[in-house]
Amino acid sequence: MQLSKAILTSVKKDPAVSVPGEIQLGLPEKVLQFGTGVLLRGLPDYFIDKANKQNTFNGRVVVVKSTDTGGADAFDTQDGLYTICVRGIEDGKQVNEYIVNSSISRVLSAKGQWEQILEVARSPELEVVISNTTEMGIVMSNDRVTDTPPASFPGKLLAVLYERFKAFGGTAASGLVIIPTELIIDNGRQLKEIITRLAEQNELDAAFISWISEANHFCSSLVDRIVPGRLAGEDLEQTREWLGYRDDLMIMSEVFRLWAIEAADPKVQQVLSFAQVDPGVVIAPDIxxxxxxxxxxxxxxxxxxxxxxxxxxxxxxxxxxxxxxxxxxxxxxxxxxxxxxxxxxxxxxxxxxxxxxxxxxxxxxxxxxxxxxxxxxxxxxxxxxxxxxxxxxxxxxxxxxxxxxxxxxxxxxxxxxxxxxxxxxxxxxxxxxxxxxxxxxxxxxxxxxxxxxxxxxxxxxxxxxxxxxxxxxxxxxxxxxxxxxxxxxxxxxxxxxxxxxxxx
CATH class of the missing domain: 1.10.1040.10 (N-(1-d-carboxylethyl)-l-norvaline Dehydrogenase; domain 2)
Structure with a gap:
């Protein structure tokens, strides 16, 4: 059987297997995530799912992918569910865990579903933006905020922020916590500078440019976890047989995890409440x-x-x-x-x-x-x-x-x-x-x-x-x-x- 919401009650009952309940499947969409890669699914989404299962963060992720497959993919077929196989050594003991992750509510194509992404931008429940678009993703471009969609990640993010600014009248409370995870030193600061320059290049309102800086928190971050991705060959078949279901999105990660987020404002601590459930998330003024x-x-x-x-x-x-x-x-x-x-x-x-x-x-x-x-x-x-x-x-x-x-x-x-x-x-x-x-x-x-x-x-x-x-x-x-x-x-x-x- 294929992993989906319909088969969760039939998933193997074992202490090593973690399965979401009905409550986790209906949580509001608090996070907009640019990127579908295994690092994001194996680290930030891992922490969010863990917090949701402990009734702490209580929010799910809308994922933006840059390509348009033209039809249903594994995320649609599996209702956004996927399995993380956590394997390695921690404190001298071997770890082997299987986590059915329900943090992703839906995956939207920037090319084919841009208006739906802007609808998420206008949502009062949205609080966090996460990205991993490779080191080449955080670059200056000639994108227009009116493009559908803008080509670059900063261009897309600028459009999302501008849509949100208009929807809420530029209130301070409508600002977001924005956390890039690209492997660039001071990635948050660099992203903020590019977004500001893009806004000026687009000749957007001075009030909006001030809102970018004053209402939003661009947090530099450092990620560290080896997530090799899909299991291979015999290992994949044995794992499927043991779990009792097929999962086309199954990934493996090591046990070690670190997401260091640079922020001094107490509001960031409050919004990123998933940090409370795992010592692997560290929020500090200097990382x-x-x-x-x-x-x-x-x-x-x-x-x-x-x-x-x-x-x-x-x-x-x-x-x-x-x-x-x-x-x-x-x-x-x-x-x-x-x-x-x-x-x-x-x-x-x-x-x-x-x-x-x-x-x-x-x-x-x-x-x-x-x-x-x-x-x-x-x-x-x-x-x-x-x-x-x-x-x-x-x-x-x-x-x-x-x-x-x-x-x-x-x-x-x-x-x-x-x-x-x-x-x-x-x-x-x-x-x-x-x-x-x-x-x-x-x-x-x-x-x-x-x-x-x-x-x-x-x-x-x-x-x-x-x-x-x-x-x-x-x-x-x-x-x-x-x-x-x-x-x-x-x-x-x-x-x-x-x-x-x-x-x-």
Missing amino acids: ERFRELKLRLLNGTHTLSCGLACLAGFETVKEAMADPVFEAFVARLSKDELATVVVSSQISYEEACKFADSVIERFKNPFLDHKWLSISFAYTSKMLMRDVPLIKGFYGNESKGPAAIALGFAAYLLFMKSRKEGAQYVGTANGKTYVLNDDKAGILARKWEAYPATDKLVDAVLADSSLWNEDLTLIPGFAAEVKQQLQFLTESGAQAALQNIIKE
Whole structure:
């Protein structure tokens, strides 16, 4: 049977399965959401559904999709219902939950149902706008507010806001809480600036432009949850058989979830009442510390572990973390070294270590097939953005070597040793070749060719400001430790280097 409202009473009765009741199916539409992607369904809509089931937020979501399929789709067939399979490790315990999410009331096409979307804009029950239109979605355009619909997301949002302004006479109470989740720093501020410029470009009323700024809350936000999406193959069939129904919208997500929303006004806290039901939603006047924790301890650990994992013969993150020695390396890297640098007036060492522990659990998730080669994409740029500030901080604090950071960087250098084949740069490890997806691959290949002796190579790479925007040989002690680790890697291999580092 196909998932829909009609079969909810027949869904498997099991503590691991959460099903909505009649009350949740009839809640008012409080949220307008631009985007149907799995991240929105696996994070904001997850929180809203959880709150609705606890009688807290009591509102559903109208989703705007940019395309017009020309007919009924799975959202229509399934009455907006879909299943989230939450799988992973939390507090050392394996989690396997199945949630029938009823947060979505309907899905409207911007192309074919624009007037219905404007009707939602005129609704007194609307309180929140959420978006995830990719990083290219929040851009300036030449849209007219009268277009049906405007082409860009900011153009559509401007039209929605203008319609609401006219419907309610520009009252302060009619303003909305607007939360973009696109992966852009200060996404709320940037969206507000574009909306304001678009309104001026459209020569709209000065009173409306003031209302945009004064009555609406544009909240920057940071999202963090791996939502791979649709289950595959045998896993999908087994899950369908166990649940007892077919769901064409079923998605899988990890257990970890974070939605950090930047807001100081108490009204935002009041409107976003779903934050009360899950510690994964954080509303704070400044969310920079959450960005720093994610960038340095999640992304930074990934980057400094990547080359070493590939050289050691591990294909996926979970495979590497199943090895006790590699897990010990990641723990030392993230907690003993990187966490000490992250500490600031906003972040304590205890908080940094707690986040690092959650990162380790995420890496160990047996349900995710995250490939190290995928993580190595744009390797040099990631090293520059994520880890160079940490390297400078760590080695500026009289560190004791040999450091896991130095081994991670040395492994990056060895991983980037390559030869050109056609238009690609190809490396070799454990008898297997791999393609380097890095715009700096040519620079590293030429340095390996010019400086085959590891000491000279290290100096040449670290001193190249075209890679790092500065001379990294000036960092006290760093070059010496990288040279030591690279020599050990070259002579003894990655597995021996891992064993050696965790003995220290």
